[in-house]
Amino acid sequence: MQEQAITRRADATPHAASLIEGLRDIGYSLESAISDVIDNSITAGASCIEILADTFSHEPFIAIVDDGKGMTEEELVSAMRPGSKNPLDNRDEQDLGRFGLGLKSASFSQCRRLTVISRKSERTSAAVWDLDDVAERNEWTVQLPDEVVGIPGIDHLGSSGTLVVWQKLDRLSAGYSQNAVRRAEVINQRLSETERHLRLVFHRFMEEVKPLRILMNGRQLRPLDPFAKRHPATMADPAERLTLSHGDVEIQSFTLPHHHRMSKAEWEDIGGPEGHLKSQGFYLYRGKRLILYGTWFSLCRQSELTKLSRVRIDIPNSMDGDWSIDVKKSSAQLPPIVRDRLKKVIERIQDGSKRTYRKRGQKLVDHERLPMWNRVQASGQISYRPNVDHPAFAAFAESLPPDLRRGFFNCIALVGASLPIETLHADMAGAPEQIVPDRVDEDTLVQAVQSTLSVLLRAKKDLKEIVSLMKDVDPFRSSWEDTQRIIAATIGTKEEV
Ligand SMILES: Nc1ncnc2c1ncn2[C@@H]1O[C@H](COP(=O)(O)OP(=O)(O)O)[C@@H](O)[C@H]1O
Ligand SMILES: [Mg+2]
Incomplete structure (x- = not known):
């Protein structure tokens, strides 16, 4: 198409109030929203991340505090800008971010008031997005409060780090704004579901030599390794590497121990609320952070035969485009070359489990x-x-x-x-x-x-x-x-x- 000389233009600045409301609905859940905020803390080098939640008070809040490198006021204001980084820019290998949107879109998916307080080089800065304020003023301006006393969780912020506070939890308390007890029950239930998700999504950071600690209201979460690698009866195939233009993909298959060989608690923990049948499949990690799991990407069905098979796929953040990683970092699509390789992996797994089943059947009919x-x-x-x-x-x-x-x-x-x-x-x-x-x-x-x-x-x-x-x-x-x-x-x- 030939470009024509443009003589006329019109202002099409988005309406702050409606666009920022639209950011709320890109499909986060409480667990994917908290995970996205934690991603930022990990990228900022945090070694301890605390989730604080007061669900019983009149004004319930959820706060996430880290001891990472923190931000100056200028960095903070830039962090509050929706689209603060171009997704096409190169990112550090350790950077778990993607679109420069996560902090804002994840927070607004759960609350109407986002406060971020950050401490760096002994200076504390604060910024607030309040959707009611934006709606009223219809302007892209964040509030910069001078005073931070009384902000929930502020006493947990150390000499450097960042505190993210969600207030006006309208989404989480939907339908129960008048009934504080029921509301607290609902939020607590969602938080306890979130706990397992975090143990799983960040397990590799929590298992490192200098482990990341994640605490929920003071209680440290245990990592949940979906491959039970430490269990002596787990079987691991050798890892294979696939070199593509934007980086390497690493694939490794695991077979979990039969339930006879695990304690009931272990078996249930690793199977999760959906059970083992639904938890088999690929586990896709981007920069060691689990982004998708419990699916064979439509390459085969989840069957009893392959129930104990879980396949780890590791990709670097340089391949986001090839895998169509979305803003929530919870969906992805297989590049064709990877798809072909994974088909072979599945065939091998299916052959293997048919053999084990046949052996078991044999035992049953063997007269001896x-x-x-x-x-x-x-x-x-x-x-x-x-x-x-x-x-x-x-x-x-x-x-x-x-x-x-x-x-x-x-x-x-x-x-x-x-x-x-x-x-x-x-x-x-x-x-x-x-x-x-x-x-x-x-x-x-x-x-x-x-x-x-x-x-x-x-x-x-x-x-x-x-x-x-x-x-x-x-x-x-x-x-x-x-x-x-x-x-x-x-x-x-x-x-x-
Ligand atoms: N906890 C934090 N500590 C330090 N910097 C942060 C923190 N959270 C966010 N930031 C800064 O804000 C930016 C925007 O975050 P976000 O909206 O999640 O987008 P992305 O993670 O995709 O860059 C980050 O790139 C980072 O520079
Ligand atoms: Mg982010």
């Missing part, structure tokens, strides 16, 4: 392994049938007179035929780890252990082999300590005799 249940697959259908040849059944049946024996086998067949398949399906889809084998009482266990032992001893198996066979099958596996004790007692008696 003494299954109580047989898996029978025929003409496209799968059914489970109690294994009447199992020593525990067989030995007992032998002890019965022939006419009762038949009734006994009928009862067992009935149990098999009435397996509650629909309920199992429903539970498997929801929380499969909550389905556990029922415990049997001592008497039943003793009978099962003794009859199994005698059959295996008769088959001339040595004790070591017997123990390793029994260890893998229920009901022995789930009551292993009791089983061991009963084996010892049984063998002991035999040896005495």
